[in-house]
Amino acid sequence: MIEIFSLQGKKAFVSGASRGLGREMALTLAEAGADVALGARNIAGLNETAAQIKKMGREGLVCPMDIAKLDEIERAVDEAVKAFGRIDILINNSGIAGDTPVAEMTPEKWDRVMDVNLKGHVFCTQAVGRHMIANRYGKIINIASIIGMIAAVYNSPYAVAKAGLILFTKTLALEWVRYNIQVNALCPGYFLTDLNRDFFQTPAGQKVISKIPMRRLAEVKEIRGATLLLASDASSFMTGSVVVVDGGHTIG
Numbered sequence: 001m002i003e004i005f006s007l008q009g010k011k012a013f014v015s016g017a018s019r020g021l022g023r024e025m026a027l028t029l030a031e032a033g034a035d036v037a038l039g040a041r042n043i044a045g046l047n048e049t050a051a052q053i054k055k056m057g058r059e060g061l062v063c064p065m066d067i068a069k070l071d072e073i074e075r076a077v078d079e080a081v082k083a084f085g086r087i088d089i090l091i092n093n094s095g096i097a098g099d100t101p102v103a104e105m106t107p108e109k110w111d112r113v114m115d116v117n118l119k120g121h122v123f124c125t126q127a128v129g130r131h132m133i134a135n136r137y138g139k140i141i142n143i144a145s146i147i148g149m150i151a152a153v154y155n156s157p158y159a160v161a162k163a164g165l166i167l168f169t170k171t172l173a174l175e176w177v178r179y180n181i182q183v184n185a186l187c188p189g190y191f192l193t194d195l196n197r198d199f200f201q202t203p204a205g206q207k208v209i210s211k212i213p214m215r216r217l218a219e220v221k222e223i224r225g226a227t228l229l230l231a232s233d234a235s236s237f238m239t240g241s242v243v244v245v246d247g248g249h250t251i252g
């Protein structure tokens, strides 16, 4: 591996690491040399990710948490810092879909998507960030979405949360540049995961695929390159950037 992509000796925390893109990104960091703390609710899923990391000879630390509960975030981050001594890389990835037309929206549904997809990441960043500030080093990757850059019907809370996460990324990049902390957003297009598997079997889902210039969904492994870029020294002059991995979806 080219040295600038190495994560040898680094310590990472990934939320939503029990399956899907979060698991794939945690495995990517581990393969590049990092020990990884794994946050989410499903302990069996986290254990599976940890087992795969341990097979690579790295530490995979299970830190159960519901990102909508601020005390659980604090506890999970404390466990990770106690075990690892510090956190160098944070990937804010937990997310849920928000598919409800505005006319049928309830305050509860709106708040749930905001709590998991936006507010939780703000406070997880704060909890990890105080250690990064003390160490004067950090790489934060916020997993937003192309549905945060372009609209999608029936997805208003999701789109608003993701757009918020993109602007949170830029704001925080400015606030924490003085501490040598880089903050970037990664916007996936459509990757086939549990989040959208059912949708892409419908005619509406097939229609979406037909409009992607590359005419296909991404495989989860296709998130690896951008993850490693933003987590490693390869992105040493990037902060407040929005990296899009979407098969050309947003270009027209």
Ligand SMILES: NC(=O)c1ccc[n+]([C@@H]2O[C@H](COP(=O)([O-])OP(=O)(O)OC[C@H]3O[C@@H](n4cnc5c(N)ncnc54)[C@H](OP(=O)(O)O)[C@@H]3O)[C@@H](O)[C@H]2O)c1
Pocket (backbone or CB within 6 Å): 015, 016, 017, 018, 019, 020, 021, 022, 039, 040, 041, 042, 043, 045, 065, 066, 067, 068, 093, 094, 095, 096, 116, 143, 144, 145, 146, 187, 188, 189, 190, 191, 192, 193, 194, 195, 196
């Ligand atoms: N797949 C795509 O096409 C796509 C496109 C753009 C953006 N994204 C974004 O990428 C991220 C990962 O999506 P995915 O496709 O991998 O979805 P996924 O397979 O459904 O995984 C979602 C992850 O988020 C975690 N999560 C959900 N609610 C949580 C909560 N309350 N507390 C803590 N963790 C929670 C889940 O863990 P538990 O259920 O165990 O808690 C799971 O690990 C999301 O932010 C999503 O918006 C995905």
